[in-house]
Amino acid sequence: MTVAAVMEALPGLPWTTDPALVRQKSRDFFWYSPVLKRQLNKVTGEALVTPRNEAELRAILAAAYAQDIPVTVRGAGTGNYGQAMPLRGGIVLEMTAFDRVLWTKPGVVRAEAGIKLIDLDAHLKRAVGGELRFHPSTKRTATLGGFIAGGSSGIGSTTYGILREPGNILGLKVMTMEAEPRVLELRGPDLQKVNHAYGTNGIITELEMPVAPAWDWVDVVVAFPTLMGAARFADSFCRMDGVAKKLACVVPAPLPQQHFRAWGAKVPAGHSVACIMVAPPFLDILPSLITSHGGTEILREPSDAAEVPLYEHSWNHTTLQVLKTDKSITYLQTLFPAPNHLELIAKLEKMFGDEVLLHLEFVRFGGTVCAFGLQIVRFTTEERLAEIIRLHEENGAPIFNPHTYTLEDGGMKRVDQDQLDFKRQADPKGLLNPGKMAAWDDPDWKPGKQQAVHLYETDYEAPAEVLE
Amino acid sequence: MTVAAVMEALPGLPWTTDPALVRQKSRDFFWYSPVLKRQLNKVTGEALVTPRNEAELRAILAAAYAQDIPVTVRGAGTGNYGQAMPLRGGIVLEMTAFDRVLWTKPGVVRAEAGIKLIDLDAHLKRAVGGELRFHPSTKRTATLGGFIAGGSSGIGSTTYGILREPGNILGLKVMTMEAEPRVLELRGPDLQKVNHAYGTNGIITELEMPVAPAWDWVDVVVAFPTLMGAARFADSFCRMDGVAKKLACVVPAPLPQQHFRAWGAKVPAGHSVACIMVAPPFLDILPSLITSHGGTEILREPSDAAEVPLYEHSWNHTTLQVLKTDKSITYLQTLFPAPNHLELIAKLEKMFGDEVLLHLEFVRFGGTVCAFGLQIVRFTTEERLAEIIRLHEENGAPIFNPHTYTLEDGGMKRVDQDQLDFKRQADPKGLLNPGKMAAWDDPDWKPGKQQAVHLYETDYEAPAEVLE
Numbered sequence: 039m040t041v042a043a044v045m046e047a048l049p050g051l052p053w054t055t056d057p058a059l060v061r062q063k064s065r066d067f068f069w070y071s072p073v074l075k076r077q078l079n080k081v082t083g084e085a086l087v088t089p090r091n092e093a094e095l096r097a098i099l100a101a102a103y104a105q106d107i108p109v110t111v112r113g114a115g116t117g118n119y120g121q122a123m124p125l126r127g128g129i130v131l132e133m134t135a136f137d138r139v140l141w142t143k144p145g146v147v148r149a150e151a152g153i154k155l156i157d158l159d160a161h162l163k164r165a166v167g168g169e170l171r172f173h174p175s176t177k178r179t180a181t182l183g184g185f186i187a188g189g190s191s192g193i194g195s196t197t198y199g200i201l202r203e204p205g206n207i208l209g210l211k212v213m214t215m216e217a218e219p220r221v222l223e224l225r226g227p228d229l230q231k232v233n234h235a236y237g238t239n240g241i242i243t244e245l246e247m248p249v250a251p252a253w254d255w256v257d258v259v260v261a262f263p264t265l266m267g268a269a270r271f272a273d274s275f276c277r278m279d280g281v282a283k284k285l286a287c288v289v290p291a292p293l294p295q296q297h298f299r300a301w302g303a304k305v306p307a308g309h310s311v312a313c314i315m316v317a318p319p320f321l322d323i324l325p326s327l328i329t330s331h332g333g334t335e336i337l338r339e340p341s342d343a344a345e346v347p348l349y350e351h352s353w354n355h356t357t358l359q360v361l362k363t364d365k366s367i368t369y370l371q372t373l374f375p376a377p378n379h380l381e382l383i384a385k386l387e388k389m390f391g392d393e394v395l396l397h398l399e400f401v402r403f404g405g406t407v408c409a410f411g412l413q414i415v416r417f418t419t420e421e422r423l424a425e426i427i428r429l430h431e432e433n434g435a436p437i438f439n440p441h442t443y444t445l446e447d448g449g450m451k452r453v454d455q456d457q458l459d460f461k462r463q464a465d466p467k468g469l470l471n472p473g474k475m476a477a478w479d480d481p482d483w484k485p486g487k488q489q490a491v492h493l494y495e496t497d498y499e500a501p502a503e504v505l506e
Numbered sequence: 507m508t509v510a511a512v513m514e515a516l517p518g519l520p521w522t523t524d525p526a527l528v529r530q531k532s533r534d535f536f537w538y539s540p541v542l543k544r545q546l547n548k549v550t551g552e553a554l555v556t557p558r559n560e561a562e563l564r565a566i567l568a569a570a571y572a573q574d575i576p577v578t579v580r581g582a583g584t585g586n587y588g589q590a591m592p593l594r595g596g597i598v599l600e601m602t603a604f605d606r607v608l609w610t611k612p613g614v615v616r617a618e619a620g621i622k623l624i625d626l627d628a629h630l631k632r633a634v635g636g637e638l639r640f641h642p643s644t645k646r647t648a649t650l651g652g653f654i655a656g657g658s659s660g661i662g663s664t665t666y667g668i669l670r671e672p673g674n675i676l677g678l679k680v681m682t683m684e685a686e687p688r689v690l691e692l693r694g695p696d697l698q699k700v701n702h703a704y705g706t707n708g709i710i711t712e713l714e715m716p717v718a719p720a721w722d723w724v725d726v727v728v729a730f731p732t733l734m735g736a737a738r739f740a741d742s743f744c745r746m747d748g749v750a751k752k753l754a755c756v757v758p759a760p761l762p763q764q765h766f767r768a769w770g771a772k773v774p775a776g777h778s779v780a781c782i783m784v785a786p787p788f789l790d791i792l793p794s795l796i797t798s799h800g801g802t803e804i805l806r807e808p809s810d811a812a813e814v815p816l817y818e819h820s821w822n823h824t825t826l827q828v829l830k831t832d833k834s835i836t837y838l839q840t841l842f843p844a845p846n847h848l849e850l851i852a853k854l855e856k857m858f859g860d861e862v863l864l865h866l867e868f869v870r871f872g873g874t875v876c877a878f879g880l881q882i883v884r885f886t887t888e889e890r891l892a893e894i895i896r897l898h899e900e901n902g903a904p905i906f907n908p909h910t911y912t913l914e915d916g917g918m919k920r921v922d923q924d925q926l927d928f929k930r931q932a933d934p935k936g937l938l939n940p941g942k943m944a945a946w947d948d949p950d951w952k953p954g955k956q957q958a959v960h961l962y963e964t965d966y967e968a969p970a971e972v973l974e
């Protein structure tokens with residue numbers, strides 16, 4: 039019942055046991071959260087393996103199953119809730135060698151789960167003039183499988199909504215954790231069993247994704263005297279169904295001025311900005327839209343030409359850019375539901391002032407335009423953070439708590455019965471990424487109920503918290 | 507000051523003066539409206555000409571200007587408010603020889619205004635795997651210029667909204683009616699000066715349009731026991747931003763059963779239908795969506811394989827299909843504004859019963875999903891029709907009255923100052939399609955104010971009202 043026994047059974051595989059490397063590959067961006075940092079900082083796996091094909095993957099899962107060894111799957115480790123961290127030790131399974139594009143046909147691509155998003159988009163542009171409909175701001179590093187299993191939305195959600203919405207994933211192949219691992223193909227509503235399940239109920243090996251037309255996107259930054267001016271502009275822009283767009287992000291003063299190295303100095307003092315991505319044929323609509331909202335364009339350049347593309351100032355990269363110069367902040371993830379999202383944003387701006395800076399992403403969600411907040415929070419205590427969360431929720435802005443590592447607490451605060459049932463079939467021993475699906479460990483789990491998890495930890499020196 | 511003088515000045519052009527042919531080419535589908543039929547049935551032009559290039563067009567406009575002869579431009583004459591009818595006689599100018607595609611680049615096409623929509627889409631599919639974002643249900647006959655100058659929305663508005671929304675037209679070239687006709691290029695917000703102006707303030711010669719990916723669309727018909735069941739299904743479907751779709755049309759019982767020859771017999775008695783067009787990769791989402799709304803799928807076939815494509819049962823083709831078997835009906839054009847469109851539809855269904863059958867098109871409009879109504883109305887008197895319109899408007903459902911031939915009365919019931927100002931520059935003598943811009947003829951025009959128009963009429967036998 040040891041990792042060593044699994045390794046001995048499979049000597050031909052690329053194993054790593056170097057504790058520094060294993061520990062590094064046992065981490066993600068959990069340390070964005072002071073709460074998770076306190077809880078998870080010492081977590082480590084025992085060995086790392088990077089299977090090169092389905093046969094190797096099958097052999098690893100079967101051997102680990104036989105030995106009751108936990109397996110935590112990992113793409114690039116850019117998750118930010120400790121999703122890919124092996125809470126109970128065991129094997130860290132890196133999927134990056136599953137990096138092939140299998141086929142493309144008009145509007146659809148099928149690829150292996152470990153492919154990097156940037157490589158997939160480059161392939162699509164070259165081969166069919168296409169690209170993924172949307173991608174996380176971690177596009178340059180993250181994997182496709184990690185995005186599906188751990189992410190939710192991103193650059194392009196202005197148009198297509200979030201991963202969970204029908205049509206944004208078309209099919210996937212998943213390998214089970216059993217004595218004889220099976221390979222299952224899921225399509226249609228069944229996809230939700232595995233989508234955003236943190237790798238707790240199967241290893242995704244292939245994904246079939248819709249493909250959008252690739253534009254030569256143009257980054258545009260517009261400054262506004264008030265946050266609400268920028269928000270209203272972004273909202274109006276997002277409503278323009280005739281305009282091909284990919285981003286409608288609002289970053290409030292003084293964040294751009296203080297933290298955005300590339301162009302923050304161009305933003306007038308006290309001004310907030312809207313960061314948008316537009317396809318070239320639609321740039322003509324901007325001047326009148328900007329003027330009518332009282333804005334001033336301060337930057338326009340092709341996304342591809344930018345040293346740091348605008349999307350790396352958006353979504354959770356806004357948090358990252360700020361953390362680079364100010365370690366005292368943390369963040370939230372919030373839904374401002376339609377149709378009153380603008381009113382709610384105005385109210386919360388007044389309520390919290392500088393303590394909670396309303397970084398917003400305007401998106402489609404459930405068929406309407408609304409805003410997600412990835413607010414930058416001046417961190418004082420865990421109690422105050424919990425209170426800020428409570429005040430948001432009391433005012434009608436649900437928080438997807440990024441300061442917890444379980445699926446349920448981070449998500450809809452309810453058990454996803456389909457995912458739980460699928461785990462019963464696909465991972466009967468509960469060995470896949472243990473500790474992340476609260477309802478598996480505790481059938482009486484209710485929102486707010488604390489979990490007692492025994493963590494597998496090390497006192498080895500912690501790796502650097504890399505910010506680039 | 508005669509048409510004959512213009513013709514003499516330009517002997518090399520393809521003129522027609524045969525009164526039967528000229529009268530036929532002086533008509534459109536105005537007779538859908540019993541009101542317009544009474545008013546306009548005898549209208550005719552005096553001569554027809556079909557210029558083959560910009561030089562010929564320029565010569566015609568200059569000569570007609572010199573002689574003070576009205577010019578009414580025409581594409582395929584599928585408009586349905588008498589838009590292309592030469593109220594004051596003069597020259598009917600047919601644009602169908604302007605039929606070339608000028609260029610395509612990724613996501614954009616530029617073509618001459620007289621090209622048939624079906625030819626343009628075939629070209630785009632062949633050349634770049636693309637198609638127009640949306641088209642009227644008259645795609646098989648209508649021209650691009652006629653759609654822009656006279657239409658508004660159609661199959662694809664589920665995704666992209668209407669022509670007036672920014673980005674749905676990218677550029678256009680327009681020739682003025684002056685002593686020396688000028689050619690102007692309009693882009694961005696300036697496009698609205700000429701978009702949907704019925705050819706009253708310039709002749710559009712070229713259009714630059716955004717191109718969407720071409721899918722091998724699949725026609726699907728789903729039957730529901732109630733109209734509201736079909737409406738809720740179509741609304742939910744239209745909200746699915748992840749699903750590539752082109753149509754979400756609802757046709758209430760008993761219209762399909764009584765009037766749709768191709769598949770009406772398959773619809774259970776008393777059932778209403780939703781007619782949708784979906785791209786093949788997204789068909790997987792249908793079974794659960796249909797079941798959850800209590801529907802039954804009764805037809806599925808590739809759009810291209812259908813004898814009568816589903817879109818020719820939608821938009822104003824629903825009216826056409828019904829008129830084929832029942833000449834006693836007419837129709838309305840209505841906006842059911844978001845977010846209460848479904849409630850409003852339910853209320854009006856109760857209010858009017860069989861007198862007003864709620865044929866609906868679910869679309870995006872102003873960034874939200876809502877419904878347009880092209881209701882089938884059992885016609886009794888013009889007074890009752892006016893009362894039905896009034897009752898709709900009192901209940902919050904604005905009517906775009908299809909029983910009037912002026913821009914203002916058919917549209918927003920206000921003067922479009924930009925279009926009027928542009929006419930002052932582009933058509934200083936007011937010779938282009940006279941009688942259609944009410945505010946030109948009557949500076950004191952107010953909604954509801956009747957116009958005294960002297961019509962140029964003939965007693966020649968009226969052509970057949972062709973229904974295919």
Ligand SMILES: Cc1cc2nc3c(=O)[nH]c(=O)nc-3n(C[C@H](O)[C@H](O)[C@H](O)COP(=O)(O)OP(=O)(O)OC[C@H]3O[C@@H](n4cnc5c(N)ncnc54)[C@H](O)[C@@H]3O)c2cc1C
Nearest residue numbers: 113114115116117175181183184185188189190237242354
């Ligand atoms: C700066 C920053 C910006 C971000 N921006 C966004 C954003 O815009 N949108 C967004 O949605 N997220 C965002 N994230 C979160 C994260 O980057 C994305 O979810 C990313 O797509 C994860 O990909 P990855 O390959 O790094 O996955 P990992 O972090 O390695 O894994 C994520 C989860 O998926 C599981 N997993 C990985 N591969 C598989 C597989 N093959 N089968 C089954 N499970 C698997 C892991 O176990 C883990 O639970 C951001 C994070 C950071 C740090």
Ligand SMILES: Cc1cc2nc3c(=O)[nH]c(=O)nc-3n(C[C@H](O)[C@H](O)[C@H](O)COP(=O)(O)OP(=O)(O)OC[C@H]3O[C@@H](n4cnc5c(N)ncnc54)[C@H](O)[C@@H]3O)c2cc1C
Nearest residue numbers: 581582583584585643649651652653656657658705710822
């Ligand atoms: C059965 C039926 C279904 C329909 N469905 C739809 C629908 O789904 N959506 C929709 O929007 N409309 C619809 N319509 C209305 C009409 O078909 C469309 O507007 C169509 O696009 C008109 O094109 P056409 O070439 O026939 O234009 P025409 O009828 O010839 O002309 C329309 C108007 O445009 C002007 N015009 C034409 N060419 C030019 C030019 N080159 N420059 C300037 N002005 C010009 C004419 O003067 C006229 O005022 C429908 C009509 C019918 C009868």
